[in-house]
Amino acid sequence: MNKLAQLDQKYVWHPFTQMRDWLRREPIVIASGKGAVLRDVKGREFLDANSSIWTNLHGHQHPKINTAITRQLKIISHSSALGFANEPASLLAERLVKIAANGSQMPDSNGHRPPKFISKTKTANPSLEKVFFSDDGSTALEVALKLAYEFTRRTRGAKTKPRLLSLDGAYHGDTIGAVSLGHIDLFHKAYGGMLFSTDKVMSPYCYRCPFNRAKPERNDARKYRKCLWECVGLVEKKFAAQKKKGNPYAAFVFEPLMQGAAGMIPQPSGWLGQVTEIARHHGALLIADEVMTGFGRTGITCHVDDKTIAQITKNPAAAKLFATQRVGVTPDFLCVAKGLTGGYLPMAATLTTRRVFDAFLGEYEEFKTFFHGHSFTGNQLGAAASLASLEILQTKQSVLQRARLQKWMHEELQTLWTLPQVGDIRQVGLVAGIELVKDWRTREPFALRERAGIRVCEAMARRGVLTRPVGNVIVLMPPYCTTKTQLQKIAAALREAVKAVF
Numbered sequence: 001m002n003k004l005a006q007l008d009q010k011y012v013w014h015p016f017t018q019m020r021d022w023l024r025r026e027p028i029v030i031a032s033g034k035g036a037v038l039r040d041v042k043g044r045e046f047l048d049a050n051s052s053i054w055t056n057l058h059g060h061q062h063p064k065i066n067t068a069i070t071r072q073l074k075i076i077s078h079s080s081a082l083g084f085a086n087e088p089a090s091l092l093a094e095r096l097v098k099i100a101a102n103g104s105q106m107p108d109s110n111g112h113r114p115p116k117f118i119s120k121t122k123t124a125n126p127s128l129e130k131v132f133f134s135d136d137g138s139t140a141l142e143v144a145l146k147l148a149y150e151f152t153r154r155t156r157g158a159k160t161k162p163r164l165l166s167l168d169g170a171y172h173g174d175t176i177g178a179v180s181l182g183h184i185d186l187f188h189k190a191y192g193g194m195l196f197s198t199d200k201v202m203s204p205y206c207y208r209c210p211f212n213r214a215k216p217e218r219n220d221a222r223k224y225r226k227c228l229w230e231c232v233g234l235v236e237k238k239f240a241a242q243k244k245k246g247n248p249y250a251a252f253v254f255e256p257l258m259q260g261a262a263g264m265i266p267q268p269s270g271w272l273g274q275v276t277e278i279a280r281h282h283g284a285l286l287i288a289d290e291v292m293t294g295f296g297r298t299g300i301t302c303h304v305d306d307k308t309i310a311q312i313t314k315n316p317a318a319a320k321l322f323a324t325q326r327v328g329v330t331p332d333f334l335c336v337a338k339g340l341t342g343g344y345l346p347m348a349a350t351l352t353t354r355r356v357f358d359a360f361l362g363e364y365e366e367f368k369t370f371f372h373g374h375s376f377t378g379n380q381l382g383a384a385a386s387l388a389s390l391e392i393l394q395t396k397q398s399v400l401q402r403a404r405l406q407k408w409m410h411e412e413l414q415t416l417w418t419l420p421q422v423g424d425i426r427q428v429g430l431v432a433g434i435e436l437v438k439d440w441r442t443r444e445p446f447a448l449r450e451r452a453g454i455r456v457c458e459a460m461a462r463r464g465v466l467t468r469p470v471g472n473v474i475v476l477m478p479p480y481c482t483t484k485t486q487l488q489k490i491a492a493a494l495r496e497a498v499k500a501v502f
């Protein structure tokens with residue numbers, strides 16, 4: 001066994017990993033990366049088909065990000081944000097606020113909309129003006145959560161017990177606050193005693209929706225579903241019931257357009273606009289977790305064809321970087337992390353409104369301060385990498401590449417429908433989840449102990465493609481620099497892996 005693999009097995013404890021399984025076989029030790037390719041210590045090459053757990057945007061060793069980090073390294077790597085400002089963090093905060101404002105009033109035209117559950121005219125969007133930096137997705141959510149909680153007590157009265165509503169199956173990180181917001185039973189059960197209580201409401205999952213009366217087809221379940229938008233109705237009901245209790249929800253937390261760790265579960269077109277409108281109507285703050293969906297991951301528009309590509313060539317600035325912008329919603333809190341630095345360094349941000357910011361202003365001795373911060377808040381290296389990444393994202397070349405990649409992904413994914421173990425293929429922009437089932441005609445799932453997703457991913461690794469499943473859902477989330485040939489290789493590896501395993 002490789003020396004580094006030995007050291008790893010002797011000393012390292014890996015996240016979300018059954019270490020007994022891990023210790024059974026020699027791990028892949030990554031030595032280097034370039035573009036969409038990872039190379040291990042044995043010289044084997046792999047395509048990074050999940051962008052190193054959803055973080056990498058432009059590929060590894062992008063010359064512009066490398067240069068930005070090395071340039072910053074020669075100036076200073078870190079000084080504290082407690083008491084001092086710094087150049088890259090100031091510039092990054094401005095850039096993030098500008099990007100978050102871009103085009104938020106021009107939603108996608110998104111086909112069939114759900115019926116209106118409330119008649120009131122659409123509430124005006126706030127604008128995001130302030131940026132609180134932290135280190136990762138979990139902390140970005142903790143910040144939003146604490147701010148929303150305290151803001152509610154300050155505006156509704158200190159006796160208020162703010163309650164939060166999030167979506168079933170939600171994942172918002174692994175710190176105690178973030179886990180409390182999440183609703184994945186497996187993670188929840190173990191730490192139940194440490195968590196505070198939040199409410200959950202049904203999240204759309206068209207493929208396995210109890211309200212969907214359609215028989216399975218060889219198509220994305222969102223396209224052939226037959227329902228009456230019961231999922232939207234349940235959200236409305238939940239908000240109304242809580243209002244009746246005299247303590248309306250303080251905040252509504254959601255992953256926009258697609259829930260990631262829940263199993264790459266997309267929301268049918270129209271759902272997000274409708275439920276955020278309901279939440280606003282009931283006076284709740286909106287906390288958008290764009291840790292996975294941010295920075296172009298959800299694509300250019302719902303569907304990209306040659307016409308879209310021609311349009312985007314003419315006006316690349318119209319391409320939105322956040323999922324919430326795609327539906328014309330500005331949240332009160334926008335949480336970003338994973339792709340912020342292009343996936344190079346740990347850094348996160350929580351954007352919020354002036355209204356929230358102002359509630360924390362006061363005289364020193366009033367202690368209205370937001371008592372929260374981390375040692376590396378506003379880190380210069382991270383901010384320099386982020387600035388470079390955002391610059392690349394806004395180039396015409398990157399926008400066009402993303403549009404093309406989205407179209408190629410759609411084409412390649414269609415080739416998987418011939419496999420009887422493929423139950424649902426759900427693509428949102430540059431992310432796709434492929435749900436494996438025993439029999440597509442019945443949607444019968446594989447039992448957990450069959451480890452279907454893991455086995456398929458192991459078989460893909462043997463074919464030079466790395467990704468990590470969520471249960472029995474295979475995740476494809478390539479870096480934006482992935483070429484058509486590389487993408488074909490990813491799809492071929494998945495096809496062959498499924499055939500080989502089953």
Ligand SMILES: *Cc1c(COP(=O)(O)O)cnc(C)c1O
Pocket residue numbers: 136137138139141171172173174255260261289290291292293337338
């Ligand atoms: C990954 C993720 C988080 C947590 O981010 P970490 O950086 O792992 O703490 C939170 N929300 C979503 C949607 C995520 O995908």
